[in-house]
Each structure stands twice: as C-alpha cells, then as structure tokens.
Amino acid sequence: MLSVMSTRDEEIYRSCAGELTRYATGLVGPFDAPDVVTDAFLKASGSSRWDQVDNHRAYLYRTVLTVAMDHHRSSRARRAREQRAAVPAVAHQPEIDYEILDVVERLSVKQRAAVMLTYWSDLPADEVGRLMGVSEGTVKRHLDRARKRLKEWLS
Amino acid sequence: MSSNDERKMRELAERLAAMSPDAPPFPEETTVTSPSKQTSTLRPLTVFAGAALIVLLGLGIPLIIMNSGEAPVGTDTTTTTIAGTSTTAPETTTTSETPDTTVTTTPTTSYGSVLYLTQDPENSFLGNPAIIALETVVALEDGADDLDVLRATINMLGNPDLVVPEAFSNSVPEGVEALVIRRADGTDNALIIEMNEAFLDGAGGLLADFTMLNQLIYTATQLPDIEEVQFIVNNEQVTQFGSEGLDLSASVNRETFQNELNIIYLTSPILPNADGNIVVEGNSNTYEATMHARVLDPEGNIVHEELGTATSGSGEWGEYLFVLDPDHFEDGSSVQLLWYSPEDGSASNVITIPYNGGQPWDFLSGS
Numbered sequence: 001m002l003s004v005m006s007t008r009d010e011e012i013y014r015s016c017a018g019e020l021t022r023y024a025t026g027l028v029g030p031f032d033a034p035d036v037v038t039d040a041f042l043k044a045s046g047s048s049r050w051d052q053v054d055n056h057r058a059y060l061y062r063t064v065l066t067v068a069m070d071h072h073r074s075s076r077a078r079r080a081r082e083q084r085a086a087v088p089a090v091a092h093q094p095e096i097d098y099e100i101l102d103v104v105e106r107l108s109v110k111q112r113a114a115v116m117l118t119y120w121s122d123l124p125a126d127e128v129g130r131l132m133g134v135s136e137g138t139v140k141r142h143l144d145r146a147r148k149r150l151k152e153w154l155s
Numbered sequence: 156m157s158s159n160d161e162r163k164m165r166e167l168a169e170r171l172a173a174m175s176p177d178a179p180p181f182p183e184e185t186t187v188t189s190p191s192k193q194t195s196t197l198r199p200l201t202v203f204a205g206a207a208l209i210v211l212l213g214l215g216i217p218l219i220i221m222n223s224g225e226a227p228v229g230t231d232t233t234t235t236t237i238a239g240t241s242t243t244a245p246e247t248t249t250t251s252e253t254p255d256t257t258v259t260t261t262p263t264t265s266y267g268s269v270l271y272l273t274q275d276p277e278n279s280f281l282g283n284p285a286i287i288a289l290e291t292v293v294a295l296e297d298g299a300d301d302l303d304v305l306r307a308t309i310n311m312l313g314n315p316d317l318v319v320p321e322a323f324s325n326s327v328p329e330g331v332e333a334l335v336i337r338r339a340d341g342t343d344n345a346l347i348i349e350m351n352e353a354f355l356d357g358a359g360g361l362l363a364d365f366t367m368l369n370q371l372i373y374t375a376t377q378l379p380d381i382e383e384v385q386f387i388v389n390n391e392q393v394t395q396f397g398s399e400g401l402d403l404s405a406s407v408n409r410e411t412f413q414n415e416l417n418i419i420y421l422t423s424p425i426l427p428n429a430d431g432n433i434v435v436e437g438n439s440n441t442y443e444a445t446m447h448a449r450v451l452d453p454e455g456n457i458v459h460e461e462l463g464t465a466t467s468g469s470g471e472w473g474e475y476l477f478v479l480d481p482d483h484f485e486d487g488s489s490v491q492l493l494w495y496s497p498e499d500g501s502a503s504n505v506i507t508i509p510y511n512g513g514q515p516w517d518f519l520s521g522s
Contacts (some may be wrong), residue, residue: 017178049403
C-alpha cells in the first residue's frame with residue numbers, strides 16, 4: 001500500500017537527525033553518515049514496532065548502529081568505486097580530518113559507537129549500553145579494547 | 156586510565172563529530188510499503204557518499220580506503236574462544252608502496268565456536284536426524300563480541316562455501332542469513348535474531364524444517380546465559396515458517412522441537428578434558444535411560460564399548476555423559492552412540508561421530 005510519513009515521524013526525525021548524523025559520522029565516516037541515518041530512519045519507521053516504541057530516539061540510535069554495522073561490511077567495494085568516481089558535493093561538507101579517520105579505522109564499529117556515546121555524548125556506561133543494546137560491562141570492554149587499539153595514538 | 160588518555164579519547168570523538176555533514180533531509184518522499192512492512196524509497200543521498208573525495212583526489216590528497224578488505228596484507232591472526240581465553244597479536248597498519256595510498260588493515264581474530272550439523276541415524280524407527288555439535292572457528296575483526304561470533308557461526312550454515320564433512324548433513328539452505336542478533340529487552344537469557352527473508356521458506360518439508368530450526372536454535376543458544384531465541388524477519392514476528400507455515404511468533408528453545416530429533420544426539424563437541432580424557436555428552440531418551448558409547452578404529456572396528464545411563468529415559472529426555480580413555484583413540488577414530496533394543500537386541504538409533512583429535516573443524520576449507 002502507499003503511505004506517507006506522518007507529521008509525528010517528521011518531528012521525531014527533525015528532533016534528532018543532527019545528533020544521529022554526528023553519531024553516524026563517528027561510526028562510518030562523514031561521507032556515508034547521511035546514507036546510514038536515512039536508511040536507519042526508514043528501517044525504524046517502517047517497522048511494525050515503531051508505533052509501540054516509547055523512546056524513539058533510543059530506538060533510532062540502535063538502528064543507526066545496526067545499519068552502520070551492515071553498511072560497514074557491505075560497502076567496502078562500493079566505497080572504493082565511489083571514491084574513484086565521485087563528483088563534487090553540493091551539500092555542506094566540513095573539512096575532512098584525515099588523520100582522525102585513519103585513527104578511527106583501527107576500531108570496530110561497536111568500539112566507535114562506545115567511544116562516540118561516551119566521549120561525545122557524555123553518557124554514562126549504562127546509558128551507552130541502552131543505546132547500543134548491550135550490557136554496561138560490554139560497553140566497558142569495548143572502550144577498553146578501543147584504548148588498546150589506540151595505544152600508539154594515545155601515547 | 157590516565158587523564159591524558161581521557162583527553163585524547165574525547166579529542167577523537169570531538170574531531171569525528173566535527174566532520175559531521177548536515178543532517179540529511181527528512182525522507183518525505185512517498186514510500187511504498189509492502190504487506191510485509193518492507194519500506195523502500197528513493198535514496199537521494201546515494202551520490203552524496205564520497206562525493207567530496209573526487210575533489211581531494213584531483214588535488215592529489217592521499218586517499219584513505221576505509222576498511223579495505225581487498226588487500227589484507229599483513230593481517231595478524233589470533234585465536235579466542237567464546238569462553239574467553241585469548242591470545243593477542245600486535246595490531247598492524249600497512250602502508251602500500253604507492254605513495255599516495257594508505258591501506259589500513261584491521262587485525263583478524265579466530266574465535267572458537269560450535270556449529271550444529273546433523274546426521275541420519277542407523278536403525279532408527281522414526282528416522283529423525285540427530286543434532287551433532289562440532290567445534291569450529293570463525294575469523295572476525297579483532298574486538299568482535301560474543302554476538303558477532305554467534306552471528307558469524309549461524310551464517311556459516313547458510314554459506315554456499317560451507318563444506319559439510321561426509322558423515323554429516325546440513326538442513327539450512329544456502330542464503331539463509333542472520334542479519335542482526337541482539338539480546339531481548341528485559342531478559343537475561345533470550346536473543347532476538349533478525350533473519351533474512353530466505354529463512355521463511357524453510358528447508359523443504361516438515362522434518363527438514365524442524366531440523367533446520369533445531370540447528371539454528373542449538374547454534375544460537377550455545378552462549379552459557381542464553382536459553383531461548385525469537386526469530387524475526389523484517390522486524391516482524393514469524394507466523395508462517397516453512398512448508399507447513401509453522402508459527403514462530405513465540406520464543407523457542409532447545410526443548411521446543413526436541414521430539415523431532417533422534418533419541419540420541421550430541422550437544423557438545425567431543426573434546427579432551429583437562430585430564431586428557433575424551434568427553435562425550437548430549438541428550439537421550441532411551442529405554443530405561445541406558446545407552447552405549449563405542450570407540451571405533453579407522454577401519455570401523457569396535458575397540459572399546461561402555462554402558463552409560465542418562466539422567467532420564469523411557470519417554471523423558473535426559474542428559475548423558477561419557478568420559479573415555481584416550482588410549483582407545485588414534486588418528487581416524489570415531490565415537491559411536493547407540494542403545495540396544497529390548498525387543499531384538501539390535502543396536503538402534505546409532506550415530507557415528509568422527510573424532511577430530513580435539514582440533515576444530517574448518518568447514519570453509521573442508522579440513
């Protein structure tokens with residue numbers, strides 16, 4: 001059937017699209033972040049559970065992580081092609097920090113999520129775990145592993 | 156952790172966030188929603204991805220290939236089990252000889268896991284297959300968690316490259332895939348597994364459907380704290396599965412379809428314990444709970460046989476455990492599990508499991 005996104009959905013989207021895009025930037029980089037956010041919102045709002053969800057923001061955070069993980073796995077070849085064939089962007093694009101992209105490449109997507117939510121969003125581990133769909137202990141493990149991966153850069 | 160580490164981690168997050176582009180516009184195009192709730196829409200930002208890079212390429216700025224898996228030069232391999240023992244190896248960053256191209260590889264770790272294949276028993280009245288637990292490894296990016304390992308293991312079952320050893324079978328059709336696995340909200344012991352649509356078709360026939368489900372359920376519940384799983388597809392409960400339209404809207408566990416299995420099966424891989432003895436354990440439902448384990452030499456001759464008693468039998472499922480002397484084993488040995496029919500004394504519901512010397516099976520290369 002044909003349907004149109006509701007006004008409520010649009011309000012939900014507009015209230016958190018910015019923070020989700022920053023979060024997604026930490027997970028997949030600035031070039032793919034808008035795609036991941038769009039895909040995540042369509043996936044979440046197309047779910048039959050969407051209308052029963054109490055906390056849409058938390059639900060969208062989880063969906064962004066899920067989409068980012070799949071995107072991360074499936075997009076390597078496509079990304080390489082796009083990088084070879086891309087055209088100049090028309091949207092606003094902040095300066096690309098290649099050093100930090102190189103650094104974050106050492107982390108898994110879940111480790112990036114834990115880092116972004118802990119250090120950018122300033123959330124405690126239990127809240128990070130809630131947004132990632134994992135336990136507080138798992139969040140701490142992800143952060144610990146991330147620090148080990150970044151040992152050289154941190155020193 | 157030092158305050159310097161804290162500061163640098165915060166700097167990392169802030170520098171990442173600082174690169175964030177504008178939020179994409181609200182996807183207000185009319186969407187087409189199928190009856191199965193799948194939503195599709197135009198993706199106006201597809202071209203956006205990577206768009207700025209061409210400019211940078213033109214300027215000769217070094218290109219970073221994020222997570223390139225095409226040239227895994229110098230990838231390190233370590234081994235970790237789900238149970239948690241691990242060894243670590245140095246992480247590797249490889250810079251190619253091309254001066255303007257940096258390829259960063261992610262270290263790979265081999266994680267121990269258990270795959271559940273099946274075997275058709277000999278001399279079985281019902282002909283239900285047995286579940287057979289086999290130790291294997293999956294290679295994943297270092298830092299993968301237990302659910303990542305579980306997903307990779309489940310996806311081996313539907314992997315077209317899976318090589319099933321001659322002694323076993325696999326009822327999971329090619330292409331069946333777990334897309335997402337997460338812990339169910341509000342419980343400590345349940346998983347929600349989002350499968351792809353190929354899952355819904357089942358395995359072609361009711362018994363094959365049950366066997367497929369048992370393989371997936373047993374593989375998914377191998378984590379010590381997980382007792383049940385719920386399968387979903389397209390974010391919806393599965394109410395029509397396989398050839399008979401089984402309703403899988405409720406959670407399922409190892410007991411749900413247990414009666415569709417051979418009355419003797421193997422729940423844990425056959426492995427040596429700390430004392431070097433070979434441990435064989437599983438579930439059974441035999442007459443008076445009695446059953447036998449045999450060790451066969453490579454030619455199939457019985458070199459050892461012993462009687463065991465499960466915790467239950469005669470209509471109730473129980474657990475059995477054999478601890479076998481390693482002196483009975485040699486390269487190419489097998490373990491045979493059976494019970495003797497009280498009617499005619501014949502060995503019944505016999506399953507034969509090749510012993511792999513305590514080494515994991517490599518199902519993707521056939522060794």
